[in-house]
């Protein structure tokens with residue numbers, strides 16, 4: 074099971090990816106993924122399509138979501154895996170987060186206008202198209218298309234990352250809520266890409282303590298956002314906090330995402346893969 078090519082973190086055009094769930098499933102299969110999860114931000118609208126596409130292609134599927142949460146003034150992402158996608162409390166919690174995104178997007182637009190980049194709110198909404206939600210990714214794609222920046226990574230570096238002019242504070246769900254909804258729906262909560270948060274060591278220890286304390290059971294050790302040293306550091310953290318380990322590319326878009334679907338090393342043998350605890354939840358054709 075360690076050597077299974079599992080990719081348990083990816084996005085479709087229902088959130089801030091650019092491929093439809095069916096196209097993403099086909100791409101995962103082409104890249105050799107054997108167990109896949111579509112983990113759109115704050116939405117389950119793609120789950121049935123992803124599950125059916127995976128079944129038609131003969132790859133395993135776990136229900137998935139990436140829930141936006143706040144901790145110590147920063148955004149933290151909690152991936153949920155193997156839950157019941159019809160769970161009412163989970164659906165209601167995600168709906169509330171999506172609702173909050175509209176007002177936040179307006180404030181991001183105002184902040185960008187003050188920074189000399191007018192019209193970004195409208196541009197982001199255009200980029201979001203039929204997406205269920207508007208994300209910073211859509212702002213970034215708009216600003217690239219409008220010629221202000223070379224690529225989305227540049228946009229984040231200069232204006233959208235924490236502390237930059239277009240970043241506005243926002244209260245997402247608490248960790249307790251995010252983990253509680255996932256657990257309540259029968260799934261496992263996974264702390265996503267911990268290296269991305271740039272906490273101090275003390276804050277990071279507090280994050281892991283709180284996450285495990287409210288019932289989080291796994292951490293993404295292998296992520297498209299982690300370099301080799303970070304993979305090792307978070308493998309150690311998984312052991313220290315008794316967490317299962319997950320593996321996910323966080324693929325969003327061809328030509329934009331740096332890590333392709335399924336293109337990660339194998340989990341270190343000393344860790345227990347999260348999918349071993351979810352074996353009875355895997356859907357197969």
Ligand code: AMP
Pocket residue numbers: 089114141148207208209210225226229230234325
């Ligand atoms: P939001 O949920 O609106 O805060 O947007 C967060 C999304 O922005 C993440 O899920 C990523 O898709 C994207 N993102 C965050 N940081 C970066 C970055 N440095 N480079 C590219 N994309 C990023």
Ligand code: MN
Pocket residue numbers: 084089114208210325
């Ligand atoms: Mn995203």
Ligand code: MN
Pocket residue numbers: 139150265266
């Ligand atoms: Mn994330």
Ligand code: MN
Pocket residue numbers: 082083084139323
């Ligand atoms: Mn993600």
